[in-house]
Amino acid sequence: MINMEKYKQLRESFLKISELHIDNITLNELKLKYKYCINSNRTMGYIKDLEFLIRVLEKRTILRYNNIEPLKYISTQYVKDPALDLILSKYDTEIKTMEYSPFYKSCSQQSVTMVESRLPQSTALPTYDPVELQTQYDPVPITGSSFNKKEQIQRKVFLRISEELGRFWRDLARHLNIRESEIDAIESQTNLDLKNKAYEALKIFASRSDDDSWKSDLLRALDNSRRKDIREMVEKHLLFQDK
Template identity: 30%
Template sequence: MIRNHWSYDILKQMAKEGCSDINELKALFITEIGSQRRYDCIRCVEDLIDCLERADELSEDNVNLLHRMSSNQPKLIDALNGYTPPPAQDRVNRYQELRLAEELREQLRIGAPQVTCATRQTAAPLSAPLPPTQMSTSPAAFTERKRAAVFKKISEELGRFWRRLGRAAGIGEGSMDNIEARFPHDLKSQILRLLQLIEEDDCHDPKHFLIRLCRALGECGRNDLRKNVEQIMSY
């Protein structure tokens, strides 16, 4: 059997498409959901999976809860039986190393004078160069194709709690209110506009935008999407 055929994203999609009775599922996972407020907010399988991931009850390394969803889904059962979590070394890539190196440099610069967007470019030569193993992933690597892939992935997977990402990225409530008023019934457009605001707020510096985006995804509990972004950037 080819055990690496099924990816974690495919397993989640199969669970979303195969489960229909959300109330039954919510009752099944009431302990993992953890609070009445979260319970009431879950209206579909996608919301449930999102909640379980945020609570670290479900991840690419731990798909046990998907087994509990698969009782009436033979195809999902077969896929889970053929699923092997990716080895640890496959979850680390050059872009992740770049992000961590940048965060370390930011910590070391605490207390130093802040540079504005207008002076950032002239100040850049004063910064220490990246180690050779990290120079291969540069702002130039953020092509339009990869940008579109990142935006598409997040807009399709982030879900209704997109404001959490905005807060983690430092976007004001007023700006997010404007997004919701502009696209009142279009979740995907709301998320895409939020990503544009985060990007614009970083003065169109691709490297800084990606670092900020990945950090915000981690802070709002979406490490699965952070890993997806890093994976896109690693190829």
């Protein structure tokens, strides 16, 4: 994948420049900043250098090829090298331009279509467009065979969250690594109420999440948004669904 190759090159350049500026004191500060995201004292103990921290953030999906906010934070707060800032800014712009270009979206859709053609009808993949905002969500119960178990659970959970969040949906969206431009685009939809805005943000999150991490990422984001009441509700729902 071109995007991942670009990201690997960026990570290599970032580490080459940054490691000269990150001593043990700074590393410990960074570990404390991301302690809640890492969520493991054992893993915290294993982090002895910047590269290992970066790998852990990638594992936790806090850092991704299309979300380099942790790298930008480390660069601006600790490294303070204009050359590195420029490298990160250029990469960020290129990735966003690529993701929003018609060619990129067309290729992405073709990839989904190729996978769908090899699957039974009942397990066809859903199509998500993170920049195409729909005006309403449909609260009709899920009964069709086109929804697999993951999608059924996600939709029920997202509807419950949307009903409870209210005006705090923007905070949750940020903790789900949704871009400010996307949040603003949702906010600008004057025909959407708060529930629908929250649901649109969750749909964007779903389009970028995977089967293994979406639950933990969502629960962590609710905690970080200081909505532990909703987190507990969602956690109980997920535990019930997994039985």
